[in-house]
Amino acid sequence: MAAQHVRSETADGVARITLDRPDVLNSFNAAMAAELRDALAAAAADHAVRAVLLTGAGRAFCAGQDLAAVLPAAGAPDPDLGDIVRECYNPVVRALRTIEKPVVAAVNGVAAGAGANLAFACDFVVASEAASFIQSFCHIGLIPDSGGTFVLPRLVGMARATQLAMLGEKLPARQALEWGMIYQVVEPAQLDEAATALARRLAAMPTRGLGLIKRGLNAGLGATLDEQLAFEEGLQREAGRTADYAEGVRAFVEKRKPVFTGR
Known part of the structure; x- marks a missing residue:
């Protein structure tokens, strides 16, 4: 059955996934969560x-x-x-963090509640000047889910995470950038161009290597130094066996731009 609430298309190595319930500000129901999970799984396998x-x-x-x-x-x-x-949000956040391909969020407007934490689970966030982030859970007696209590303190420290979670105040995109929460802020008319250019740039890079970087960063969130050093050893061994590593070395020696294939 065709997806009703999520649109997916692929061009230039980039899978563009669009949450498509604009009449309710792309808020989640169970069907949209399942469709997003399926779209991410398809992107991971392609x-x-x-x-x-x-x-x-x-x-x-x-x-x-x-x-x-x-x-x-x-x-x-x-x-x-x-x-x-457990059934709707956790699988989506896990999919975003474990897909070994870079994920760019283009935040065009409000990102509230799970929507904000969905954006923060991506590798890069490019936001419109008109965008904002709101941990809105406290306004209805709930707690930040979708990884909110995990990622917020790591992004901004405990004091600011507490402020965001307990007061539920709107955080403008520019302030989120100043706090180091997101990658870039652009004018609304430039958002699609800027986010697409970043995604295409990443798509032309050594995909396996980027995926291993992501795996290492994920592991480092809960590891001791010795554990992480050993983990890095294994990741570097795997990276050194990729075709892109071989191409990168050849290009360096031959003084030319490498052509990576993602292998």
Whole structure:
């Protein structure tokens, strides 16, 4: 069955994945979460895809959970929100962090709740000047999910993470850049061009090597120094056996620009 809420297309080595529920600011229901997970799995398995660009249709990136989708019917028990987190959001965040290809988020408008943390799970965030990030969970008595309590302190430190999570104030894109949370801020009209150019640049780089960098960074979040040194040894061994490493060395010796194939 064709996806209804997520659009995917591939060109120039980049899989462009668009959240497509603009009438509700691309907020999540279970179907959209499943479709996004499937789109990321397809990008991971496709050797022609060497980078991923994730964005939202319309005027928002993603407003988080569609609350209308979790309201119980009359007389029915309240849904278990832990089940929703486990089944809908956790698989998407894991997919973004474990796909061994770079992922660029093009944040075109508001990124709220799980939508904000979805963006922060990407490798690069390029945001419009009109974009903002909101940890909106506290306003309805919830906690930051989708990796929010994990990534926020690592991005900005405990004090600022607490501020964002407990006050739920809107963080403009420019301030997010100043705090080191995102990669780049551009004028709204330039967002698609800037994010696409970055994704294409990454797609032309040694994909296996970038994937191993990502694997190493993920592992380093929970490792001791000795554990990470040993892990790096194994990653470097694997990187040294790739065709792109061989091409990079040849190009260096021959004083030319390398042509990487992602192998």
